[in-house]
Amino acid sequence: GQSPPEKPTIIKCRSPEKETFTCWWKPGSDGGHPTNYTLLYSKEGEEQVYECPDYRTEGPNSCYFDKKHTSFWTIYNITVKATNEMGSNVSDPHYVDVTYIVQPDPPVNVTLELKKPVNRKPYLFLTWSPPPLADVRSGWLTLEYELRLKPEEGEEWETIFVGQQTQYKMFSLNPGRKYIVQIHCKPDHHGSWSEWSSEKYIQIPTDFRV
Amino acid sequence: GQSPPEKPTIIKCRSPEKETFTCWWKPGSDGGHPTNYTLLYSKEGEEQVYECPDYRTEGPNSCYFDKKHTSFWTIYNITVKATNEMGSNVSDPHYVDVTYIVQPDPPVNVTLELKKPVNRKPYLFLTWSPPPLADVRSGWLTLEYELRLKPEEGEEWETIFVGQQTQYKMFSLNPGRKYIVQIHCKPDHHGSWSEWSSEKYIQIPTDFRV
Amino acid sequence: LPICPSGSVNCQLSLGELFDRAVKLSHYIHFLSSEIFSEFDERYGQGRGFVTKAVNGCHTSSLTTPEDKEQAQQIHHEDLLGLVLGVLRSWNDPLLHLASEVQRIKEAPDTILWKAIEIEEQNRRLLEGMEKIVGRVHSGEIGNEVYSQWEGLQSLQLADEDSRLFAFYNLLHCLRRDSHKIDNYLKLLKCRLIHDSNC
Numbered sequence: 001g002q003s004p005p006e007k008p009t010i011i012k013c014r015s016p017e018k019e020t021f022t023c024w025w026k027p028g029s030d031g032g033h034p035t036n037y038t039l040l041y042s043k044e045g046e047e048q049v050y051e052c053p054d055y056r057t058e059g060p061n062s063c064y065f066d067k068k069h070t071s072f073w074t075i076y077n078i079t080v081k082a083t084n085e086m087g088s089n090v091s092d093p094h095y096v097d098v099t100y101i102v103q104p105d106p107p108v109n110v111t112l113e114l115k116k117p118v119n120r121k122p123y124l125f126l127t128w129s130p131p132p133l134a135d136v137r138s139g140w141l142t143l144e145y146e147l148r149l150k151p152e153e154g155e156e157w158e159t160i161f162v163g164q165q166t167q168y169k170m171f172s173l174n175p176g177r178k179y180i181v182q183i184h185c186k187p188d189h190h191g192s193w194s195e196w197s198s199e200k201y202i203q204i205p206t207d208f209r210v
Numbered sequence: 211g212q213s214p215p216e217k218p219t220i221i222k223c224r225s226p227e228k229e230t231f232t233c234w235w236k237p238g239s240d241g242g243h244p245t246n247y248t249l250l251y252s253k254e255g256e257e258q259v260y261e262c263p264d265y266r267t268e269g270p271n272s273c274y275f276d277k278k279h280t281s282f283w284t285i286y287n288i289t290v291k292a293t294n295e296m297g298s299n300v301s302d303p304h305y306v307d308v309t310y311i312v313q314p315d316p317p318v319n320v321t322l323e324l325k326k327p328v329n330r331k332p333y334l335f336l337t338w339s340p341p342p343l344a345d346v347r348s349g350w351l352t353l354e355y356e357l358r359l360k361p362e363e364g365e366e367w368e369t370i371f372v373g374q375q376t377q378y379k380m381f382s383l384n385p386g387r388k389y390i391v392q393i394h395c396k397p398d399h400h401g402s403w404s405e406w407s408s409e410k411y412i413q414i415p416t417d418f419r420v
Numbered sequence: 421l422p423i424c425p426s427g428s429v430n431c432q433l434s435l436g437e438l439f440d441r442a443v444k445l446s447h448y449i450h451f452l453s454s455e456i457f458s459e460f461d462e463r464y465g466q467g468r469g470f471v472t473k474a475v476n477g478c479h480t481s482s483l484t485t486p487e488d489k490e491q492a493q494q495i496h497h498e499d500l501l502g503l504v505l506g507v508l509r510s511w512n513d514p515l516l517h518l519a520s521e522v523q524r525i526k527e528a529p530d531t532i533l534w535k536a537i538e539i540e541e542q543n544r545r546l547l548e549g550m551e552k553i554v555g556r557v558h559s560g561e562i563g564n565e566v567y568s569q570w571e572g573l574q575s576l577q578l579a580d581e582d583s584r585l586f587a588f589y590n591l592l593h594c595l596r597r598d599s600h601k602i603d604n605y606l607k608l609l610k611c612r613l614i615h616d617s618n619c
Contacts, residue, residue: 067489070488071487071488073485074487138489140607160373161374171370188447189450189454189600281548283548285432306425
């Protein structure tokens, strides 16, 4: 059919390290014509409307806001306009405060080590590091971690919240079993959990009397 | 003998919830005369000396500091003066940092339940609640728990640190025996363990194959 | 020699100890502020489109605070501490009224009432601690100049329910935002001043 493009929908905005952020949209039908998309935004308390600073870095149908264009504790009012020869259509406004869309990358360098201290209970010692992009050193971003583990053939994960630590001593493990361990992280207040880190395996020896 | 009173000793200061605190002292001999006691305190970096705000609430030889008089930004320098007709004597100074004297009340509502999930290991499921005073403000006073159990006629307690969880699954129990269980708690950083909760008993059935 | 509480030198709290307590408190205050906002929004905000109206209505927006990591790292720590103090002081008055006015909201749940009282109390406590920290760190006298007046009491007492509920919504929205700023800046300052930016 020959018509203006359908209005697009802004589907997600995410900041991986609380310094930059990206928004993605889903185009509607293009009305049978080549259609182009313009992302426009204004910031809380300002009349000025700006255009997306970078349509390319994060791939098609996306807009990347680098550090210079990213402010916290202020609400962005974002819309995407689809335009073709027959006319244009604008998405519903999407309100974003970058403080609340931080989803970090998974933790890295996960290590598992069996420890058998003299005349004390043996345990599994886990350590990990924050995702490289996240600047936790300066205190700008504070991450919390949660680990999960289950016997290899088991069904149910056991999940343990460990706060801001990057290490954990695991005592209650069944000797002779093989376990899978994963860790994920989240900013200390707002934002969402990262994906789980890749699976790590550890075989608990049969004499690992707990 | 007719003499000034011996100098008293400040024996303990405790805060149950990091909001108020109490100090207790032990009088020395009263030198054969009616003796009265005055608790005086100053705050680090201040010349001003104050007297105990409340000698009654926590019973004899005690001083109770309510919320208004409790600051957790300063170290208190506390002394107790004993005075009778013949003269007076002052205790050694006792320095108090409220964060370090937090000793919560024991956990409450301890429940024990035998669980026999289909085709999975049976276990003893323990749950408890934080002490009422500390319960309301979980973020302000973060508690950690430790449980201990032993067969009724056994000698040695087995102690298990469970972190901030308020429930625990106990797998390794001997069928047919009767166990005693108690739980206590402590602030996550400084401060000391509460008393143990009252004893709870559980009879493990003989068919409770673990 | 009298024994000082563990960790303290000549029986005085170290700056690190003061910052640890301030950060734990600011974290807790923001946790409460987020909860009270969500609870209020869930109960009174649904379908009223408050989010679009709550734009730049915070009484503290006159205080120019850092809006990203670079600005926060470039500002001198004494100025950032002064700003934190200013924002905290600016909330003394509204929190006092919030705690009393919230009780007049129809069927306001206890959890909202209790949190309003708790936030007011803990905010005062954090202010006491920040004045002590600033006293330790500040070379000069701590001025009372950084402060932003709140004139929102009438709006919390408006007859029209929708307007009155929006006034509460906006105040709680600003409280959530400002308490998060304070928490973030204190974590930054603690890493910078105590851990040499190597937390």
